[in-house]
Amino acid sequence: MSSVKIGLLGLGVVGGGTWDVLQRNATEIARRAGRDIEVVAVAVRDTAKARALLGDSVRISTDAMEIVRDPNIDIVVELVGGTELAREWVLESIAQGKHVVTANKALLAKHGNEIFAAAHERGVMVAFEAAVAGGIPIIKAMREGLTANRIQWVAGIINGTTNYILSEMRNRGVSFAEALADAQRLGYAEADPTFDIEGIDAAHKLSLLASLAFGIPVQFSKAHIEGITSLAQEDIQHAQRLGYTVKLLGITRARPEGIELRVHPTLIPADSMLANVQGAMNAVLVHGDAVGQTVYYGAGAGALPTASAVVADLVDVARLLNAAPEQRVPYLAFQHDAMADTPILPMEEVQSAYYLRLRVDDRPGVLADVARILASAEISIGSMIQEPAGDHADIMFLTHEAREGAINGALSQIQSLPFVRSAVTRLRVEA
């Protein structure tokens, strides 16, 4: 069979890794795919550097659109990043009847609905395994491996930078600022780490996972997002003493009233699978009504792991290049005309257990007042620790599950009590 012709946009970390994997494992890949996968054209800014890497057999251009419109190309692989130019290239690729493989979670989080609608209309595939959790085949697991299930919830460590920082804070007792500086020095965090540490990157990925789980449109703008920048070392330590580890989780869960969609630091039991995910690794837990709990673990970033996912998509797309649309797996797991309009719940409606830490004056009646406020908001307390801290005291509560709105109301009352000395810390807990 003739080879499948690839146009590659971008030759950075992931683009270079994809080229590398396609070359060195060419035989292995063809033995599986049944045909060769050949990069015939690459769009880059620096053509000299690209020429040195690619040799003479590949066409190199500085004009992505020219490659997108090349009639010889079957599949466009978008590995440039960004959301505006990438959107134009991807939409034009689709208009040209080409299949698309992308690792661009920001693009799909922002423009996924538009892109999938256009691809559906034109009858082409858009594959994005590399957009979530790097080399872990989590998109495939959710789109194809768990099709028998009513998926109930998904919780993922889907940002390696923040997991590295949290692992360092826990294992070495360093502050957030120190751990971030280390992560930057070691290349686990970028010079401007905002997208990672503020939880935005995780929310991009989570909004895709929610669509795959529940058959809803991509709704990044409705995600509740909290990063890890204000996480204190002492809360990590308290959590540890209570038997928990703090992780930045993306959580999406089906409730009778709608879907929870949230990224925030979360206490999880120290002996759970996700708690043991160390360093920059990723893991995603998917709970289905038939299968129960499944977990997928691996490298969430890096040239070769991400390329592993890009090339797996290429093999899938190559197999079904000329298949009828109904023979292909739907973009977001559910058939395009069978998507649901289940609402995303506002954060006030979300239900969770909570960890609360209060710094209070160390005098009689304090605990009684706090307990009374929690009780009148119908928030029940699972466990409590009080300990002296100089001339004041720290009180840590673990609550049972409650509505976020109820917790917010109670916290604002507690905050205004005269003996509460500083802002109340509130972290969510997953059992």
Added chain:
Amino acid sequence: MSSVKIGLLGLGVVGGGTWDVLQRNATEIARRAGRDIEVVAVAVRDTAKARALLGDSVRISTDAMEIVRDPNIDIVVELVGGTELAREWVLESIAQGKHVVTANKALLAKHGNEIFAAAHERGVMVAFEAAVAGGIPIIKAMREGLTANRIQWVAGIINGTTNYILSEMRNRGVSFAEALADAQRLGYAEADPTFDIEGIDAAHKLSLLASLAFGIPVQFSKAHIEGITSLAQEDIQHAQRLGYTVKLLGITRARPEGIELRVHPTLIPADSMLANVQGAMNAVLVHGDAVGQTVYYGAGAGALPTASAVVADLVDVARLLNAAPEQRVPYLAFQHDAMADTPILPMEEVQSAYYLRLRVDDRPGVLADVARILASAEISIGSMIQEPAGDHADIMFLTHEAREGAINGALSQIQSLPFVRSAVTRLRVEA
């Protein structure tokens, strides 16, 4: 689109679970598959019991062959188990041009090559996600999710019964016999637990994973198999003190000379992902040259988790019912004409690190003699503990990686030393 017609052989635990999942999640499944999946006929021994479960709309027969030959049926789902009748039904289904879904690892371990060859010849699919690790989509991950990789090794906890027993031995300090009796009482082990505790079931599954990893024919008969029946509580405790947990692993690894294929109790680092797999859960680690280490975790058995895998296969097969063979994923991950004849290494050629325990007379020169034998076999020692045990002493070694043949030679010499008091215990270690 018209519904896909299923003939179900067997309505036991997994058959009943499959029926259940197809009924209760029918809408969800059709929203994904794009068409209904309908069980039209079931073969069982007890028709009255089946009728009570299935109602009147499904044809019930005591003759599996009749269902296999029913021209209305698109896919035969074999969930009876056993290897002889099942082989006949599956081969006849293929001859009739029907696709097959099976959960039967023993069948595929024994007759897989014959079955896949017949299916290839006839142009039909044989899907078997449920045959390995229950609900975990590990076949899909290896066949499709990791196609970019040269897979280097696979290590799996792929038998829930033995993992339950080992978890109990570790967590509660009970003997193998006690843990087995508990497992039987709780339904985690069968009345005749031989297949599980002797490692045979794990070896069935491992021989399939090896084929998927390396593109070799199924070679169950060449697997080295050791169960857990002679595992002593004291070795579990020593392992724990050395920082290890003992798990029954199926391991397959590509070496330059050939492929290792072995099931045995194994010491693995206590903080590794696999070490934290508790109870009857399963997990499979796959190491690829691009992706690095990935792990897949979930329920390895049970009605609904196994049904989850069966139904996922049904959705896959339903999508590609009339696709051209080259559009389908190859049975064993690699194209039928691109399989390799890489040899399975004899156990003597396998390389591993080892844990050794010797009970010796507590007198001078003992350690020197043992160390001399290991040194002359070029086995280097990573760490050692000696401790008094009444009037004798126990010595535990952890060796660096060595050839199994060299260890065997050294052990037989050590065993014949006059001061060695009982059989030397030898367990393999994975880093």
